[in-house]
Amino acid sequence: MASLKELRARIGSVKSTRKITSAMKMVAAAKLRRAETRAAAARPYADAMRRMLAEVARSMGGEGGQPKLLVGTGGSTTHLLVPMSSDRGLAGAFNSNINRKTRDMILKLQAEGKTVRLLPIGRKTFEYLSRDFSDLIVDHIHMASGKDVSFKVAADLGEKISGMLDRDEFDVCTLVYNRFQNVMSQVPTEMQLIPLALPGNDNQAAGETAAYEFEPDEGALLSRLLPRNLQVQLYATMLETAAGENGARMTAMDSATRNAGKAIDRLTLTYNRTRQTNITNELIEIISGAQAV
Structure with missing residues (x-):
């Protein structure tokens, strides 16, 4: 799984591309x-x-x-x-x-x-x-x-x-x-x-000729x-x-801009989930350490 730093860099890169x-x-x-x-x-x-x-x-x-x-x-x-x-x-x-x-x-x-x-x-x-x-x-x-x-x-x-x-x-x-x-x-x-x-000459098709x-x-x-x-x-x-x-x-470019927006949404969701997972893991470690004491 990508780190939070890597995800932030990718989100920033895609946002720059979307601007272009x-x-x-x-x-x-x-x-x-x-x-x-x-x-x-x-x-x-x-x-x-x-x-x-x-x-x-x-x-x-x-x-x-x-x-x-x-x-x-x-x-x-x-x-x-x-x-x-x-x-x-x-x-x-x-x-x-x-x-x-x-x-x-x-x-x-x-x-x-x-x-x-x-x-x-x-x-x-x-x-x-x-x-x-x-x-x-x-x-x-x-x-x-x-x-x-x-x-x-x-x-x-x-x-x-x-x-x-x-x-x-x-x-x-x-x-x-x-x-x-x-x-x-x-x-x-x-x-x-x-x-x-x-x-073609439309007049010829109708049997007419122009002089x-x-x-x-x-x-x-x-x-x-x-x-x-x-x-x-x-x-x-x-x-x-x-x-x-x-x-x-x-x-x-309209299609690329739309795709960039979708990519940013997916990366942002992944970033938030990863951040939440890291916070949860840290809390578990703190609680486990406190109980051990």
Whole structure:
């Protein structure tokens, strides 16, 4: 049985931990509101970009000379995976879910005879993938999420991916990220960036087609819109990651704070019982000694 001194030390240690987890929970909650607002504001813009590109691409039909960002290289041999995690831990299963999904995708593609290349975004997924798949990593980027997500990071990443595509370093590019649903739920999601996965046309399902005239022509529009769309999609997922990270951390720290409180109650009860036992034993010794005299 632990001594009273040891129990007091353990109770003090758990109380200190509870203060830290409680403070982290409040910080994450303060960051979450702004991050959630920015992520929600970016979704309609990103969806509108995809719908607009879908209309422009459909108007071109199967014409040749379409940009690589739209149709890719025409092959599917080499896959570039871009997993996106946070730079810090203490966020529950937020990062491990992305790491597990990415690992499953790698093993599946390799089993199909595909070549896999990795461009991890965020320190946690980079550290995880470096252990088993270091030879597949072509580059990595930190600071993908946080209090202020910069569009410049997404723009630079988009230019890097476009440059790799121009050099035919991959055929298919897929983004893996946590889609923020609410504080309790962040869903690991994969989004194909190249070739661009265009949304369906609801009018076509109803037997209707809309005719558009574009100025400048469709090719000129796509050449300008596709690089911007790649940057916008990356930026939107970075905002989703930032919101999801803060939501997951707030939930994890709330759970840790509650568990610390329960641990303090158990230790305090044990401490009181041990103290009472010691007092009782001392009284018995005194009484026994007095009777012996």
